[in-house]
Amino acid sequence: MKPPKDASRGLTTRLRTAKGRTTASQRWLERQLNDPYVRAAKAAGWRSRAAFKILELDERFGLFCPGQRIVDLGAAPGGWTQVAVQRAGENGRVVGLDLLPMDVIAGATLLQGDFQEEDTERAVLEALSGPADLVMSDMAPNTTGHNATDHLRILGLVELALHFAAKVLVPGGSFVAKVFQGGTEKDLLNQMKHDFQVVRHAKPPASRKDSAEMYVVATGFRGDNAHRYSGAQG
Template identity: 80%
Template sequence: MTSGSKSGERGLSTRLRTAKGRSTASQKWLERQLNDPYVRAARAAGWRSRAAFKIIELDERFRIFRPAQRIVDLGAAPGGWTQVAVKRAGDRGRVVALDLLAMDPVPGATVLQGDFQDEATERAVLDAMAGPADLVLSDMAPNTTGHNATDHLRIMGLVELAADFASKVLAPGGAFVAKVFQGGVEKDLLAALKRDFAQVRHAKPPASRKDSAEMYLVAQGFRGGAGQG
């Protein structure tokens, strides 16, 4: 979904009839969901979350997906990115979705529950893919505290862990996509990524809400190989 497809949505606004029993923050969140064209479009298209449009838009810009890829989706629940990965990889692809939480099955994907930092989970992912990954996706984000510096440190910690996982499972030429916050990636991690990947870029897809601090890191052309991290 591109920004152009939202024309015609202007002027449409839904307000909840009653706010009884809801906090102000909850009320605002619900109204935003009801009036969000991406939420409505995701529902109409059968995507599990509006986040599906973020990875679709990143793919339109960076050509992340290819047919027959082996793909790992970290922090996959509720499964919007996994659904897109399955569709883009096609019948010859292999998609493994991993989350700490239980997740409903996604047709065409292997859904695993566990912590990607555990060696046993890493082995289970590699076994399910039957080989090294071509693409590692991470839309993971920690619970926010409202304190910008703390939240930035938390998400950077997650990105570092996800990047380390990617370096262990990616095949040469592979790609890594991860959520970060504005301010980008810390200098040391960025230097390591630029060493390990041919291209490292940041982007904020149109589906990412304007008031959100999130951005996405797109690293392509992995120079190592699975098992060499």
Template identity: 80%
Template sequence: MTEPHGPGGQRSTTTRLRTAKGRTTASQKWLERQLNDPYVKAAKAAGWRSRAAFKILELDERFKLFHPTQRIVDLGAAPGGWTQVALRRIGDRGKVVALDILPMEPITGAITLQGDFQEEATERAVLDALAGQADLVMSDIAPNTTGHNATDHLRILALVDLAADFARRVLAPGGAFVAKVFQGGTERELLTGLKQDYASVRHAKPPASRKDSSEMYVVAQGFRGGASARNR
């Protein structure tokens, strides 16, 4: 089956909302953007839980992230768009663990866990659910933005660093790690560590990422494994 990889060739119309009592200007703009976003509409039409599904589809087209029989961990999985894509791409011979600190509606075919990936008990639960080490750890986690670019950049880097440490502990040799970052690049220490641990480390901004968004993704492939990486 061929999944739709993004909107195109459709005549666009603009939906404007009347200002509702009690709605802030920022909220008004966000709602109008959602209503007029072609990726939001395409996600609904395709049955994806979020427009973010197109981002991982586009990253997969470029980097060939998914393979049959993979064991995959989706960090911060809610609402589940990336998990849906992973399940579709690997078929019924692999395993996908969808982990989020908040409750999440189950997805048929995925193992849904609630917990903090920084906690040892949660990490054990993930490995038990996978019945082995992971082949791919993916993270679309992002903190709530403050509007202050420097602060937001530091907060997302802190999350990426934690997710990267988790990946080092659970990945099998040859595995891959994909995570959201902000433009400005990953911090030198983090990037240096990733280059030491993986054969290939690249940045990408998939077309589904909004043009006015500073988000990018770091894609690290070919995990070298070993005690040095896991204890970094």
């Protein structure tokens, strides 16, 4: 997917006043104002610029297809969920899950809760009416500024998301999760390689160059959860 046409232009919009704002918040607001992906997302109706990240990953890895069952973990504000609904089409089923409440997204079931809890997992599977074809996670912990600590924190989230995916994915299914530069630690990567046929890392163009984020994309789930959904509807 091509980046927005003005992605490479030097934009210099500045806030008229910094009154009442910290230096950090002013920098963040100016970056938002000058970010072509933010403007493109707004123009396209996406809830966040992150929508372009999953679109670019899809272009590279072919993650989506019509009729899929998809789970979006840590879905708020809903950019990835919107993309999933569009790509899965009217015959697909999309569940967006977050600890925070979300505004309605047509075509998606939005749940508020912790995916580690059995009741929440059950609610997700009931909404899907069967095992998932794709589990996505754009979750990230609050950063501390200490690279080693932040790396460990996000790996912890990835490990939890992977555990969830291993319980709900259909054979051949896919898993996508945010990690930080440095990739996935050896033990977790080995677990992914055991559970999936192919595991790759990628940094989509929509990820800011100064950001440490990248994504792990695992395809071809080797497990078999079909026996858990013998009564599931199509």
